[in-house]
Structure formats: C-alpha cells, structure tokens
Amino acid sequence: MYKAKIFYKMFRRSLLFTVILLTVGISSCNESLIDMNENPLALSELPDEYLFTTGVRQIMRGDIGDYDLRFNSQYAHIYVTNSEMRASDSYKDFHTQDIYRFMFENNYINSLRNINEVVSLTAEGKYENPVRNAIARITASVEFARMTDLWGDIPYFEGAKGLDNILYPKYDRQEEIYKDIISQLKNAIGVLEKADPSMGYAGADPVYDNNLGKWAKFANSFRLRLAMRIRFADPAYSAGIITECMAHPFIEWNNENFGLKFQESENSELYNPWYDIRKHQDWKMSDKFVEWLKATNDPRLEILVDTTKAGEYKGYLNGINDQATSQYQWTDFSAPKPILYSKSQPRNMMTASEVWFLRAEAALFNLAPGNANELYQTGIRRNLEFWNVQPAKIDNYLNTQPEAALNGTTENKFRQIATQMWIAFVPDFTEAYSNIRRTGYPVIPQRTDSETFSLGVTNGILPKRFKYSSSEYRTNKANVDIAVENQGPDLIDTPVWWDVRD
C-alpha cells in the first residue's frame, strides 16, 4: 500500500508539473500564436500609387467583353454577333440577371473599390496628397459617370466605401451624381492647374505619365461631356457649366486622349484587351454602320470594315431573329478590320475628336463661342488622324463630302455632329450608345417586322438602360427598391434621368 502511495504522489506531482508546463507554455506561446496569424505574403498597408495604377487600369481595360461588346457594340449598331451574345441585340433582358450582375459587381468590387481607397488614403493621414487626391477623384468620376449612364440611379456618395464601414449603400439620383461629379471635377481642375508635378504619380501614371496639365485638360473636357449630356434634362444648369468649361483648356490633340497605351507583346497585360476578345470570331459589322460609311464615302470604311469574300462591304442586320438567321449566310458579311483589335491599339475613354464635336455642338446652340462648322471639321479631322488617314484623303473628305460640313437646319447640323460622334467613338461603344440615347442620332428605328426581327422585351425599341444586379436585390433590397421607386420600373426600356429627348 505504501508503494502505491508513493506512485500516487509522484503521479500527482507529475500532473502538477504538466499543468504548470502547459500553463507556462500556453501563456508564453500565446504571443507566438498571435504572431503566427500574420500573413507573411501580405501587407497591412500599401502606398496609394500601387492601388492607383490598379484602379486606373481596371477602369480602362475592364469589362469590354460585356459592356462594350455584348451590349453596347450592338445597341450602338456597330457590331452584330450570331453567338448567344445575340440576346442583347435581340433586345432581350437576359434569361438571367447574372450578366448585369457581373458588370455591376466588377466595377464596384474592382475598379471603384481600389480607386476609392486611393481617394481616402490621399485625403488625410500618412499618404495625404491633394494632387494625387484630385487625380484619383477624376478617375473615380469616369467610372461612376459611365455606370450612371447605363443604370441611372446608383450608389455614389456611399458607393464602394466598405472600408468606411458603409456596407449597405443608398442609391443616389442620377441628377445628384452628375452635379456632384461636375463639382468634384471643378475642384480637381483648380488643384491640378497650379500643382507641383513632384506631388503627382511620377512613375505610376499609366495615362498621362504625370503630365498634370493633361490631367487638368482631360478633367475639363470630361466636365464638358457631362454638361452636354444633361443639357436636355437641366438646360440652365448645363449652360452655366459649359460657360465655366470654356474658361479652361481642353484636350485638342490625339496625344492628349484619355486612355491606356498598349504595345505589341505576347503578354496580355501589355497588349490591347480587345485582342483577346477577338478569339470569339463570331462578330460582323453592322449593316447600319457599313451602309452609312459607304453612303458618305467615308475613308474610315476601308480602315474599320473588312471586305467579304466577294470583295464587297456588306454589314449584317442587327436584331434578326433566330429563325430568320438561316436566310443569311454568315460568312457573306463583313467582319471588323483587325486594327479594331490589334495589340498596339490604345484604349481610349475620351478622345480629342469628341471634345471638338462637343464644342461644335455648344457653339451650334450658342452655349459657347466659336464657329460650329470649323469645330465640327476639326473633330472629324482628329478622328481621321487618329486612324492615320492620309492628309490628302482627309482634305478630300472634308471638302467634297456634304456630310462633312454642317448644313441645313440646326437640327440637321445637330444630327451631323451626333452622327460623326457615333463613328468617332468606335471602339468605345459604351459612349457611342449613350450618345445615341442623348441625341437620338443616328436614328435607330423601332423594329416592327417580327418575321425577321426579334422585338425583344421593348417591342422593338432600342433599350435605354441596364437592369440592376441580382446580387443587389438579394443583399441591398431596401435601397434598390427606393431607386426603382424614384426612377421607374427596373426594366431595360425605362429611360435614365438625362434621357429626355425622343
């Protein structure tokens, strides 16, 4: 019995020892446990320029497959496909809202999240920098403006601010979004026009290589675009802004275009994203676009449009229904020319040509000084220069083609300007589509022949917006509901606020 007692004693002692060991061990290794949870392959903060470059590139490169190709190239009647992407050309609102979801999410979750983080990093604290802040705000505005043009009311003031703990953002009226962007741009121009370049994104500016003057010119040109876009919805306000814009320099030359430059490379990050999209070889040029270029002897026809096997320029009709497609031999139609997707083509979101056209329009309607026709012809010239048309051909076109000089009634002149913008936007199809909605030109007639065409859910009328993301309905329904109440039913034929001209 005695021996057992000793065993027991020893056992108790060893237990005690174990417990002490564990306790000491645990408390001493608690520190190590906490350290262990530091990810060695990540950082807890990042200088703003890292996110700026990411955000800018996401805005410029992102989503061309869905936004520009799937929807807007066909809505703008420049491209047509026979793949399942034809659904948008058929004015269908998609059998699932996933496509709208992808587009909506990609912008907020990628570009806007990154660029908004830059805005907040540069606003105050360690990385505070008013110049960089101004550049970031301009960049964010480009994305927000494009999104509100396509959806109407969207989360803006509270959008992409999850890091500020705003998890369920309110939807803002398009009018308020426009007016805020316009005022943000004014502040940015103010900062940039007298800024010290050393405070900019030297070595980290994929757009203007830290040329702050160009940023200021772009901000002003972009501001003009926004003012013009809302001029039918709020003429007085728009006129005031246009007057303000005239006091600052604009983009005038193609080397001031707002965009990303690409190079001939085998690395997809270095070349034009349109190049990869082209592996889907099932795209043709639209009949509407080809016929217009043909009818006006436009030198861009041979640059943008490929010939068919028969050696002619022949566009495919937009909106042909499934059954009728068999009447058309797909291979008999003109494909886009490779220059539209060549690796070294830049991707521009605003070009000098557009700015001249906007100024022509402002002059035409007496919103700004200047000779509308001269401004108009400069706009055409810049676009032809962009496509490297020989100067002689440019002169010839401007001098001989009646469409290349403003003529007729003010309305006709307006039609001419809008139509030239339509051509000059290629391949920025999103702007081409928005401009058609704003101006009504070129006229996209209602489809009525249901034997040949798909009338879709809009009864053959060109859709006016995108539907909201299904994921927003699931997670932020109360706020989406308010937007729908303000703006009208969440359908593709509900016009956005500025879309008031028939």
Place this chain on the structure above:
Amino acid sequence: MKQKLLRYNKILILLAFTLLSSLQLMAQQSERLTLTGAPSDLPGLFSFIQEKYGYRFFYNNDVIKPDAKVTFTSDQMTIQELIRELSSKTGLSFRVMENKQIVVEEPGKQNNITVKGTVLSGTDNQPLPGVNILSKGTTNGVMSNIDGTYEIKVPSNSTLVFSFIGFTQQEISVSGKNIIDVTLDENIQQMGEVVVTALNINRSKSSLGYSVTSIKGESLNQAKENNIINTLSGKVAGLQISKTATGVDGSSRVVLRGISSLLGDNRPLIVVDGIPVDGGHSGGDRWGGTDRGDALSDINPEDVENISVLKGAGAAAAYGSRGANGVILITTKKGSLKKGLGVTLSTNYSLETPMLFPEFQDKYGHGAFGTYPTTVPDGGFPWGWSYGPEMKGQVLPNFHGSTSPYSPQPDNYRNFFQTGHSLINSVAVEGGSESSSVRASVTTQNSSGIVPTNDLKRQTINLRGFTKTGDILELDGKVTYIHSKVDNRPGVAEGATNPGYMLSIMPRNMNDDLHTYMEDKNGNEQLWTMDSYTANPYWQLYNALNNDEKHRLQGVFSAKVIISPAINVVVRSGMDYTNSSGHSQTSRGSRANGLYGYVGNSLSNGMEWNSDLLANYSRKAGKDLSLTFSLGGNFRYNNYKSISQSGDNLRINDFYAISNCANYYTSEGFSEKAVVSAFGLGQVSFKDYLYFDYTLRNDWSSTLPAENNSYFYHSENLSFLFTNAFNIPTGVLSSGKLRGSYAKVGNDTGPYNTQQYYYVNQTPLPYPMGSFSSVLASLDLQPEITSSWEVGTNLSFLSDLFTIDLTYYQNSSNNQIMDIPLPPSSGFSSQRTNAAHLKNKGLEVQLDVSPLKSQNFTWDLSLTWSKNKSTVESLYGDMESLILEDSWIATIQARPGEEYGVIYAWDYKRDKYGRKLIDNSGYSQKGEYKKMGTMNPDWIGGFSNRLSYKNFNLSFLVDMRKGGNVSSMGKAYRGLFGTSKESAVGRDEWYATHDPQYNYATPLPGVEEKGYVEEGINETTGKTNTIPVDPILRWYNIWAKEIGTEWLLDATNIRMRELVLSYSFPKKMISNTPFSDVQVSFAGRNLFFFYNAMKDIDPESGYSSGNTGGGFEHNAIPSLRSYGFNFKVSF
C-alpha cells in the same frame, strides 16, 4: 516566434519522456525492506515479509527444504537486492509477478500441478460448458465439460485464462492452488463489444452515452472501392455518402447528421491511429475544373482493422473543434501478439462499366428548325443543335469539309467510354512474439477509368510495430507512405473538358469522324460548330491533359508508460505530410480553352503535426464505484506551402515547358496555424449499470483575435443499463440501455482572417501594382459554438436474436464564421464575420436480426434508417437568403425558417389549381420564383443481409434514399440541344404540317397545324391549350425564361449497392498445404436500381463533394457499376 512554437512541441515530448522514465525507476527502487528480527528459515522469512510488506511467496512444499536457513548481509535492502541474495544462497529462482507476488521455483524442474475446478455463469450461477481454459502464453488448453468442470496440468506458477464468448475473460494466477472455481460474468450489450473511441481509448460499447457504429475492416475488403468511405454507404445510420461521377479517384461527399456549418467544412474528422489526417477534398465547380479526390481515397482498405464512426459532438469533443461534425476513427492492423510469421496475399480485380446512359432521340440530327445548317461547321447557336431534318442517310456536307451520309448514331455517346478496370495486389507480412509484433504491407493499385487515358497508379507501404517491455512500457509506431499518380482526370460541369457535356449536346448524327477528323489541316481542333464554348471531346482527350502526383507520409509514434495498474501516461506524436504536384496542358488550336496553348504546374506541401500527452488514472472507490480520470494536452500545427506557375501562348506547339510560353505567371501560397489545447476527461461508473463520462477542454487558436483566442467547451455523457440495474429477467429483453449526451464545442477559423490585407501584384508593367481582398475582414471574430444533445437506447431481445439501437439528436450551431455577402455596391463581395444559426435534428435506427444460427447455417439481417432535418434559424441581420450554389436553372439556398439546401427556381405561371397557364402563342410562361425542392433526402436507409452456409458467405446490401431533389443541367441541356428523347416529341407533327421552305415557320396552306402542344390552360380562354408550337422553340422558351420546374428531379432510389459471395477453403482441405487460410470472393457494387425516380440519371452524379454537392447534376460522365473478385491467402 514560430520556430519557438515548434521547438516547444519537441521539448514537451522530450520532457514528458524523461519525466516518465525517471518516475518509473524511482518507484521501483524506492521501497526498502527492513529485515530486523526476520526468522532465518525460509517459510518463516516469507511469512514475515508478507505480513510486513505484502509480498506473497508461492512455492511447492517439496521445493523448500524445511531446514534451509539464510542470513543477510544487511538489514536494509530493496526487494530486488533481497531476491538476489536469496537466490544465490538457496539456489532457487525467484520471479516477481504482478501485485507483489513472488514465485519460488527449483531451477530446471517443471513444477507441473493438476488444477481442477468448475466454471459458473455469473448471471444465473449455472455451470458453463465449453469455456476455453488456457495456460497463459502457451497453447496448452482444455474446454469445460457439460457440467462446467475442467481439469488441466500446468506449471504451478502459471496463469489460467478463462474465456467464453459473451462473457468477460478472466485471468487467474495458479500460484500453487489445485482447485480453482471461477464465475464468469456475462458481458452485457452486444456481447461486450469493445469499440475504439476518442483518443483511441478502447471502451465497452455499453458504457457509452453516445452513438457509435463500429465496422470491421474485413467486411469492407471484399467489395473494394477506391475510396474506402464509399463502402460504408448504407451501413451506418446517419452517415450520408454521395459519390461524385468524376472519374477514377473522385471524391465523395460525406456528411454525418446533416450540415451544421453553413459555409464551412462539414466533413467528419478523419483520425487514423489516433492522429487526425487532412480530410480535405477538392472538386470542380459549376464552371468546370477537375475533381482531385479526397484524403480518404488515400487510405488503403487492406490495412484497416476497424472503423468507428463517432456521431455527434458528444462523441468527439475530445478532438476539439474539428470533432464537431463527428469523427471517423480508423484503426489499422498492427499484427498480433503470437509467435511466428504470417503472410497474407490478396488480389482484387474488378471491371467497371457505365451504369446508366442518358436516353437520346435518334431521329433528328444537326441543325435547327428542321433544317440542316447552311454551312458546317455551323455558325453556332442554335444551328449546332439536334433540331435538324430527319436522318435518313441523305448525303450532306459534313464538318470536315467533305460529305457523308446523315444517319442516326444511337451509340455515339456510349462509344466514347471504355471498360474501366482495377487491379489491387497486396502483401502483408506479420510476425510477433508475446510482447512484440510487427506488420508490414505493400499494396499496389492500377486502375483505369471509363474515360480513355484517365488512370490511377497507387502504391502504399505500411509498417507498424508494437512492443511492450514487461508491464511497464508499450511502444507503438507506424509509418505509412502513399504514392499516387492520376492521369487525365476528366473535367466536370460546364467545363469544355467534361466529355459528358460535349457528348450530351453534340448532334445525334455525329459518328467516328469526330474522332478521325478531330484536327483540321492546321492541327487545330475541329468540330461541328463554330460556337466558342463547345469542344470536340476526342480532341480534348488527347490535347487537354492533366496529371497529378501525390506523396503522402504519415507517421505516428506513441508510448504508454504504465506506472501502476491504476496509472498510465500516453505520449503520442504524429504527422501527416502531403506533397502534391499537378500539371495541366492544352495544345494550341483549342476553341474553348485558349487558342494559343497553355501549361500549368503546381507544387504544394501540406503538413499537420499533432502531439499529445495524456495521463490516465483509474481507481475503484469501494466496491461499486470506479473512477477514471485523464488529463492531457494537445499541440496541433498546420502548415501549407505552394508554388504554382502557368503560362500560355506556346511558341512551339506541343512542347509544354514554361520557358516555351510567351506569357507566364507565378504565385506562391503560405499559411500556418496552431492550436494548443488542454483537456481533462473522465468516467465514473457505478456497479455495472451506470456510467458517466465528461470532457472539459480549452483551446487556444492562432487564427482568432488575441482577445478571443481562448475558448472552453465540454461534453457530458450518461449511460444507464436498466436491465442490470433492476435485474430484469433476460428471458425476453436480454439487455437494455438508455443513454444521453450533451456537448458544446467551439471552433476557430482559417489563418489570416482577422485583418485586411494588401498585396503587391506581379506585373510586367513598368509601374507598381497592388491590390487588396474584396472580402472585408472582421476585426473581432468570435469562436463558433456548436451545441448538441442526443438520447438513445439499445435494446436486445431473446438472447440477441433481435437488437435495436435508436438515437434522437439535436444540434445547434451558432456564431458561425463565414463570409456574408455584401451588396457589391459596398465595394466588397462579402464580409467575414460571425453569423447564422443552424439547427439539426434527426432520428437514427439500427436493427439487427439473427433469425438463424446453427452450426452450419447463419443468417443475419441488419437495417439502418436515418432522418435528418437541418433548419436555418437565422442568417445575418434581416438577410433573406444566402445563395450556396447556383446554376442557370436553379439555386441552392439557405433561408431563415427553411431547411438548409432548399432549391429555388422559377416555376411555370400557374392558375390557382396549379395548372400551367399557356399564352396565346402556345408557350408556357414564367411564374413565381419559389422553393421547388430540397437537396436533402427525407430519409436514407440500408438493408443488408448476410447468409453463411458452411464455408460459403453471401451478403448483399440494398440502400435507399427517399425524397430530395437533384436539379439536372444535363437534362436541361439535352432538351435545349434537342438530343434528349423528350425533345423529339411533336417534331414529326410540326414538320408534316409546316412549310419547309421557310424553315417550317409557316403552316402549309389548308392543313391543320400540329406540333408540340404544351399541357395547360390557355390564359385568355381558360380552356385546355391546343396551340401547337415548333418543338425547338418550346425547349428554347423554357430555357430562355429559365423555368427550372422540368429539370428538378426526384432523387428517390433503391439501389443494389453491394453483393458479395465468398468462400473460405475448409481447414481440412488445406491442412497439408502451407496455407492457413484461403478465401475467394466475388463482389459486385452499384449493380442496378430496383427503383430510380430520375430514370436515366444516377442521383449520385454531382460534380462537387462540397456542402451542396449532389444538389446539382451537370452532364456527369456515367456512374459506374463494378464487378470484381478477391483472392486472399494466408500462410
């Protein structure tokens, strides 16, 4: 700092060993005997020592001379010293036995004595005939007679072992006695089944307060499956196993008692020989990918001794957080403690054939609107479908630029597949002595799947050794090395490399040309359509390849130090290390997966290291109460590293080196995690009928924020054998037990979830690029808590003729760490936070009947049945639903107040009587988006039957699933593409009554229109719909409107899961051969359906083994039927 933790782990083990061995030594040497005043004659000396110190001496009187006297050199000595001196002075030998018994013998002389006695049953004090009485450690033995008496000649110092089936074995030391009467106690509850429980503690099943199912390895070996878990299907109540149809070495979805973690892992923890192994699985998803199997498929069935399934948290609380989903404990063979060498050879060969094929129509081929495409390859959508003209052998241009007869190819789907086969060879050598055993086995497996080029090679080497040193130390060690290599796992779901998908949608007139002309003259993929998402399955077979290789090393070493019969300490350390590499490649020219070629390589190392220390103490307090108490600690460390590289745009085609890629990308991965735990567990039992168990545990996890990283939890289990307590006569109710269990288990999360991280991007651009996660981190994560309780009973009737095991359980998981979707407009896709409350409740029944038990013929039946219901109590805030998985046609969701895994889809528009409302053009319309079904079965069950006649054994297993749904994309696609049988309905009529000139769009004049007439009511007239439509538009209509009703199928099925016929050669027949055992068996698995509501689709055809796996089917390759034979010899 991390190094410090690792070092700490090592130090802990070292310290424990040193501590224990010194304890043992000290104890042995400690007691000193004082011999002052001891008599000098031997018998006198012996009784003096016995009185004073409790040592008892056993001897035959004739060994000791009465006049023999001894004197000692010292008055103080230890017992060892005393014996040494006695031995040298008397010439006798002394052996110290357990419990201070010392046997005195005359060296060289066998002191055999005759022992007689009677064996009685403790239950009724009646004599027990047939009891085995064996002299311990020898083969010398007898059997008790009809009146319970026996007589045996044994050495006077030997120990007799009394054993009889159904009774507790007893060992009695002879110690010179001539008469030994024994009362054997009946072993209650399933003949005293001993099961392996948490921490590898062997326990009598009757003392457990929770439900455990134990399965012998033998029964899993005859009808082998590549993945051992699949052979448990239908055998364990509450365990739901769904295979995936994803090629050889596919993973399986394993869920015990329902889903408890909304988005987390719900697989039970797998523990092999006391060491948790990584049970991870990788599967494809909706968009494709491949299934790279799971950790269970690495376990070699030949080495398995036993599998215990511990259900519910109560059984598993000792494993900490990871036991919350239940534990599957696998014990491998360790060789037996017997003399000699044994060799077992086993060969298993099986053939695998597709079990089911989709039903196709064979009348209409390539085209749309009854018309052959104007160009082939066609332009795409919808011209690549099977809505073309009737196939009558007309000669038409084909996709490879010539012409060929356009005729039906009813076998073009099945011809793609081959017969799979699998050969498994295994050699096991085991040897041992009374105190040591060793077992080594080598197993090789070569399998090829039904998809050509898909094959598996696996080798497993297993080495296990066990030794005990006296009664002090037991050492147990094991090393397992597994090497496997799998080629060309087929893609799944929407992936272009899923052959099931492409074969399902290809036009019905596609023939061997698809194989012969899979390449065009430029070496690019050639197929019937220009659609850029479609692929030629044959081209893919040779040009889109993948392989992966895995080296896995598992080792465990444990030492048990027995300080005294009451106290022992176990130290165990074990590691599971996996090195995996993967490679995939696509040649240039593929339409669907990159025109320019692709190479991808990955390499990863994963390691889990567990060390634990467990001190056990047990004692009897008084006559009725016994206590056991254990205290321990565990240290767990996980580490994962990976490197991957990929490249595209091959400069030289078909040369798959990264250096040959124009673009290449690399990435690295690293994560580590540690959990330190301290726990105590114990059992109190009162008499032989009341058992109470408890577990207390505290974990410290590296993955939680500092202030929340310690969490405590516990479990309590109670078992009450009421038949023993109330002495209920055993006539009808032979034994009865009630049990109950409660457990609360905490859980942590993965590493690096507690702060927002930023990354620097790899880029060829000349400026800095960075990013940060779109998952918003939560800075104050709390541990998850799962609490559960269960009650159950085990009843056995008519001497175990009939036993029933019933369990009802509930569990509730709170505070789950999961990613809650955020509105994308917040900039974030989700936030990682504590949310959701999920509840499960269910009933499990296991019924065993042995209607016949005679010497030559036995018949056993067993039935398992279980039902589980998981309810989502809440999600997060007022969140209405969480999408768990989606497809074009349905989503699997979690919604507060509803079952986990409800399937939502758009229904047809219906009137109030539920009839479809048809529009004026004859089309059905989209109605409500609503709950249409659930992925969960109402119940599952298994019925197994085992008949044995002499040396023949026949057993079969039927398993059943009632209810639940599968949403089939395969069926939807085959309808849309016009290949399914149903899609042909109405075509003859439509084409006969419409004008071919305009693609049958307009009716022929003066002919009554016929075609596909949708069942339902015309929306305007309220009358039965009679408007015919073109069938292609009928199917396109429901697809475009994404109406999911038609694709939601009932998964009810009754399946012949397993059939085994085996024969053991009689011992007499092989007695003059070197063989000790020869066994042959034939087995079939997954043979046929008695009933299958899904008809041409196997309900087990999911593409993922994740939580929602099995709820969706997407053009899976056929599921498999296998036939095989197994041949096993031991010598």
